[in-house]
Amino acid sequence: MSADGPAPVEWAPTPFPFERLAALRAEGPVHRVHVPGSGDAWLVVTRDAARAALTDPRLRNDIRHSAGWETDGGHAVGRNMLQSDPPHHTRLRRLVAGHFTPGRIAALRPRVEAVARDLLERMPEAGHADLVGAYALPLPVTVICDLLGVPAGDREDFHTWSNELVMPTDAETAAASATALTGYLTGLIARKARTPDGTLLADLASPDASDGLTPEELLGMAFLLLVAGHETTVNLISATVLSLLTHPDQLALLRVRPELAGAAVEESLRLNSPVHAGAFRFAAEPLELAGTRVAAGDAVLVSLAAASRDPLAFPDPDRFDLTRRPQGHLGFGHGVHHCLGAPLARAEAAVALRLLLERHPALTLDAGPESLTWRAGTLLRGLTALPVRLGPLTPPPGPPGADPEGSPIRP
Known part of the structure; x- marks a missing residue:
């Protein structure tokens, strides 16, 4: 970090950084912090500066551009797209981009719905439930593990390791989780290479794959797709439901206008920012960012949460506000590193919301919002649990204009 700037402000990730981010944003678009x-x-911290930073080719994701790269980097598993820059990043992304096209996501939708319905069947018809553990977590975990080919019996361990890496409890536990996940994925990749089963991971591990991945790249790809393929979506589903349950006017609007389910997800992406910030970027050369001089080797952290509340x-x-048109929010990033799995996350969240409210129209929060526990790391933010009361299966009379059966969201 250049020595002639202001003294850095301590920046420890917190579950509710929004007031502090707003105060920083009022002072200017870029601030020196210590993480x-x-x-x-x-x-x-501003939307325009964030978009500029995320598209500036002088800001690189490869940690070797950092002034302290020999000791920096945390507990990365393998080498992945998030830690790479074009043209290397372009090659890696091209290998999997075809699996996340709108057509592929549309083809996956029946499976997403089937998993969601099965999870809802397992929940009690009435009474109490933790919506994170019973629904918001297992839905995206099941879908991404199906897609890549993670055996059902391994999925709980996989999520435990994954969650510890993206929102670490402490450095020692994070390191142990990285070691465990690396060992697990290395073994899984070897099995897929020996016995192809038509899953995405088997395709990538195939010795016959064109433009094949190195062992380190394959490990990094498996890690990134599995972790990024569910962690954000868990946080998105649970935060969207919480926002609706704590904003009864918006929930009532959604019941009258079920076509706003996608808008509810989009507004939640903007307001709740399941991804707190993008990955660290590093200045490959001296540059100016929104009027601030950044020295070669300096780290830059783009707050998606701050940019989306500018x-x-x-x-x-x-x-x-479900009627807002939040075009330009940065919930899934921006530029060449825009989240590859964003279409899948959006589809999963919309399906989850629609089917949940259809089955449990009397759904209410079973705890005060202030008592809920959030986990936050530099990258992600999410609820540890979301206690709800499910209510009766038979819907109460709906508001004017609702479906005659009282169903808030039609299949």
């Missing part, structure tokens, strides 16, 4: 465990960085881009930004 415990990672060192000093420039934190970008009042210059989103009027009344702290309000949850």
Whole structure:
């Protein structure tokens, strides 16, 4: 970090950083901060500056551009797209992009619905439930593990390791999880290469695959797809349901206008920011970012949460509003590193929301919002549990204009 700038502000990830981010944003678009465990960085907090940073080719994701790369980097598993830059990143992304096209996601939708319905069948018809453990977590875990070919019996361990890596409890536990996950994925890849089963991971591990991945790249690809393929979606589903249950006017609007399910997901992406910030970027050369001089080797952290609540881009930004058209929010990033799995996450969240409210129209929160526990890391933010009361299966009379059967969301 350049020495002639202001003293860095301590920036430890917290579950509710929005007021602090707003205060920083009012002072300017870029701030020097110290991130415990990672060192000093420039934190970008306005929407326009964030978009500029995420598309600036001088800011690289490859940690070898960092002034302290020999000791920095955390507990990465393999080498993946998030830690790479074009043209290497372009090659890696091209190998899997075809599996996440709109057509492929549409073909996956029946499976997503089947998994969601099965999970809802397993929940009690009435009474109490933890919506994270019973629904928001197992839905995306099942879908991405199906897609890549992770055996059902291994999925709980996989999620435990994954969650510890993206939102670590402490450095020792994170390191142990990285070691365990690396060993598991190495063995799984070897089995897929020996016995192809038509899954995405088997295709990537095939010795006959064109433009094949190196062992380190294959390990990194498996790690990134499995982890990114569910962690964000768990947080998105649970935060969207919480926002609706704590904004009864918006929930009532959704019951009257079920076509707004996708809008509810989009507004939740903007407001709740399941991804707190993008991966660290590093200046490959001296540059100026929104009027701030950044030295070669400096780290830059783009706050997607701050950018998506920028009042210059989103009027009344702290309000949850299903009628908002939040074009330009950065919930899934921006530029060449825009989340590859965004279409799948959006589809899973919309299906999850629609089927949940269809089956449990009397759904209510079973705890005060202030008592809920959130986990937050530099990258992600999410609920540990979401206690709800499910209510009767038979819907109460709906508001004017609702479906005659009272169903808030039609299949």
